[in-house]
Amino acid sequence: MLKDGKSFVLETALKAGPQPQKLTILIMVIIVAGMSQGMLLPLLTILLDRSGVSTDANGLNAAALYIGIFSTMFFIEKPVRRFGYKPVIMVGMGLVILANCLFPAWQQIGFWFVLRLLVGIGDSALHYATQLWIVTSSPKEHRGRNITLYGMAYGIGFSLGPIGITLLKVGIWGPFLTTSLFFLLILLLLTKLKNERPERGERAEAVHKRASKVAAMAWFPLITSLLYGYMEASMNSNFPLYGLRIGLSEPNIGVLLPVMGVGSLIMQLPLGIWSDRIGRKKILITSGLIGALAFFCIPFAGTKLWLIGLLFVIAGGMVGSFFSLGLAYAADILPRHLLPTANVLASIQYSVGSIAGPLIGGTVIRYSSAASIFYMLSFIYILFALSGLLFRRETMSST
Template sequence: MALKNKLVPNKLTTLIMVIIVAGMSQGMLLPLLTILLDRSGVSTDANGLNAAALYIGIFSTMFFIEKPVRRFGYKPVIIVGMGLIITATCLFPAWQQVGFWFALRLLVGVGDSALHYATQLWIVTSSPKEHRGRNISLYGMAYGMGFSLGPIGITLLKAGIWVPFLTTSSFFLCVLLLLTKLPNERPERGERVEAVHKRATKVAAIAWFPLITSLLYGYMEASMNSNFPLYGLRIGLSEPNIGVLLPVIGVGSLIMQLPLGIWSDRIGRKKILIASGLIGALAFLCIPFVGANVWWIGVLFGIAGGMVGSFFSLGLAYAADILPKHLLPTANVLASIQYSVGSIAGPLIGGIAIRYSNVASIFYMLSLIYVIFALSGLMFRRENSV
């Protein structure tokens, strides 16, 4: 029975490929749809609201996704999630209307949330204890890699509006064929434990500082992918340049993820998070001062992404250090919810700020919130759990 439940290489490889393609899809859709709506004359705040629809779909799904996974298993839920994303992606170029796209983005969010929840849980429950951390790291790196590659799809617009959408859908269909070959599995049923709200209250009281990282990561990721195209167009950057610059944040995160993790093991996660937040804040603050210089923006994006692009994983690792083991699943759910809240807030706040303040305000706000985060870390006192 134990052998049956182990994560064999083919399963891990297939699930990692699913996550790479899902990251590519999300990384492409956010900036691509923002650019297309801006072309059609949609205001920046309405554009930001439309972008937030994806994260509203992700957030709402977290409240009901556990039951279908327990009832039907991992594979059917992932397949349904992929089906929703493929359907919505193919429909985007069919009718470029704001309300229609809002509904499609909600659909993508639901599919994306179902796909990620089931895939992450499948990897965690199927991995042997001695390889669980490594496999989850691979999951995070796979998503980051896909998300970084996604904005390159903007360059496909030159071949026609349908091309980027159909290209992404074809990648999904390829991994879907591989996924159908895996045997289905279901999560094990555990013993009855205390009420969810009590566990959530305990987690928030003990690990509020580590969990803020998921909120900030969601805000930064969604804000950059939804609002930076608007910023870039207004300062004179071309669409291909925007498509090339956006992945640099993800590349910086991929490069620094392992070093930051190793350093956090040696000198403490709180110190690394505070230092990373301050350096990231400085990098974001400097971006408006380099104008439309693509190289300097790229350098600053790489620094910022390298410093704060690992916030989600470092925050969960820090939470695992200080929380009792039985509260870790609840911490993961809270982190996912906070990520969704940040992702919804990012495009909305950024779009409003660009319209009613100035175009550089998105970077000033990012810098400010990371400085506030670092200062709050100085007040956080919690000993590691035994």
């Protein structure tokens, strides 16, 4: 059933935009990248815990992935402009493959920290180049559909990733080598694509000038990446604390967390299509308000699992597409030669949000109440919707 559904989604979304073969291969890159990240996060934590590593050291080791992602954003734009999308994606995949092959070779926490940095750099490079390639090669009327397909692909891959943990029964090499094999197969397909580069402006500009222009012209679309990173990291880190404090069992918490991702997967494509038809600003404001209402209602659901799950589906469905829709909206507004800079700023803001979410959530839980994490999320999404009413930038990009 899943296979049939994915086929329908791909066939529907690939009718327009980039050449079907190119978009199909790029989507496959993201599915495998999502599978890798979805597997590595819990797998490495489990293996380190088995070896007796403390929980705080385990958490610090996991942060290496996000450090790698964050640091990459300060230099990735230049190689993409110089060499094109394809080489950057291939190098990123190569780094992830290398790290996957080395993880089981030496189970030492310091060594794994370095390997996780490499995975973060590789993932960041291939995601940046892939999403930018899709955005820049999609016509405006199908841009929302195509970039939300990117988000769906990552969500599907990330959801399937943890299944790889079951391969530990064949030995520690099983999960890592299987993931590397998937990457190698996609890498072979990627070699068939013709390389492309981002458009250049009429004259070269300093990075800070391009960044200032992007921030001035597209501040509202770019806020979405900050909010998405904050929401995702806050829910993954703080909801388990909330659940335990209100009396939910650990298995129930483990079941509820993926439900938000299910809502996001269900609504990614419809929101993308609607944004193409009625405008991305209207969709973002409406989604933000509905998401804010859903988050606000969660504490009133008590311990009713079905009601919490329903609210999670609504909240995830509404705000789970924020990153991809924000990129599509920025692409509508900005000249094409500024899109690489916009993607860099979006990725930096996502990383900042991912770091801030658990810290702010943990603080409000400690000094206020567990329910405060949802009131905080509701408040920031209402602020986002109100700020959208002040945003009046006209479309300037060529389509």
